[in-house]
Amino acid sequence: EAGVAQSPRYKIIEKRQSVAFWCNPISGHATLYWYQQILGQGPKLLIQFQNNGVVDDSQLPKDRFSAERLKGVDSTLKIQPAKLEDSAVYLCASSLVGRDEQFFGPGTRLTVL
Amino acid sequence: SQQGEEDPQALSIQEGENATMNCSYKTSINNLQWYRQNSGRGLVHLILIRSNEREKHSGRLRVTLDTSKKSSSLLITASRAADTASYFCATSNDYKLSFGAGTTVTVRA
Numbered sequence A: 001e002a003g004v005a006q007s008p009r010y011k012i013i014e015k016r017q018s019v020a021f022w023c024n025p026i027s028g029h030a031t032l033y034w035y036q037q038i039l040g041q042g043p044k045l046l047i048q049f050q051n052n053g054v055v056d057d058s059q060l061p062k063d064r065f066s067a068e069r070l071k072g073v074d075s076t077l078k079i080q081p082a083k084l085e086d087s088a089v090y091l092c093a094s095s096l097v098g099r100d101e102q103f104f105g106p107g108t109r110l111t112v113l
Numbered sequence B: 001s002q003q004g005e006e007d008p009q010a011l012s013i014q015e016g017e018n019a020t021m022n023c024s025y026k027t028s029i030n031n032l033q034w035y036r037q038n039s040g041r042g043l044v045h046l047i048l049i050r051s052n053e054r055e056k057h058s059g060r061l062r063v064t065l066d067t068s069k070k071s072s073s074l075l076i077t078a079s080r081a082a083d084t085a086s087y088f089c090a091t092s093n094d095y096k097l098s099f100g101a102g103t104t105v106t107v108r109a
Helices: none
Strands: A005-007 A010-013 A019-024 A031-037 A044-050 A051-055 A065-068 A075-079 A088-095 A108-112 B003-007 B012-013 B019-024 B031-037 B043-050 B055-058 B060-064 B069-077 B086-091 B094-099 B103-108
Touching: A005 A088, A010 A019, A019 A088, A019 A108, A019 B012, A019 B031, A031 A075, A044 A065, A044 B094, A075 A088, B003 B086, B012 B019, B019 B103, B031 B060, B031 B069, B043 B055, B043 B060, B043 B069, B043 B086
Parallel strands: A010 A108, B012 B103
Antiparallel strands: A005 A019, A019 A075, A031 A044, A031 A088, A044 A051, A065 A075, A088 A108, B003 B019, B019 B069, B031 B043, B031 B086, B055 B060, B060 B069, B086 B094, B086 B103
């Protein structure tokens, strides 16, 4: 079974630029999560989708971050414009509906200069 | 804000020894999970313990949960070099995880 796919694996941008990350969850997993993991910290939930609907985006900085999951499968997370403090690993995870175990992708390491 | 706090922040042990790390949390939970993260990679689910359970085993892993103290512990027995990683506890409510800052475990050969 293929795992959660994410791309790119690494991205370096200048502050005020835009960046987008892509995630393809495990087939059949209706629930998809985006996390931000700053160096030395645990992951922090940014947004949770179920199919193509948002379940929770209370911790998403909506002035600069946006996410979509238009067809209920893969998802894109965008940052526009990026700030220095956005440097982090962005992790995507998926799960079956009603199941607690989450499966994580390898993450995208973002460096904002 | 992060719900769980792991202790210690870092742990260095000899291969074959046991490793114990603790997690404290603040609010009520549905369940508590432990994840492992190898350097530069995503997280891997290790074990889940529900709020009505006190102890659970999986291979060389033993997890305890004390809801009255709002704490959990993870024991890795007979450690191996491949156990070198960061370990995170995550409390779960409504299928949303709140992670602690993790314990970094180094197993020396």
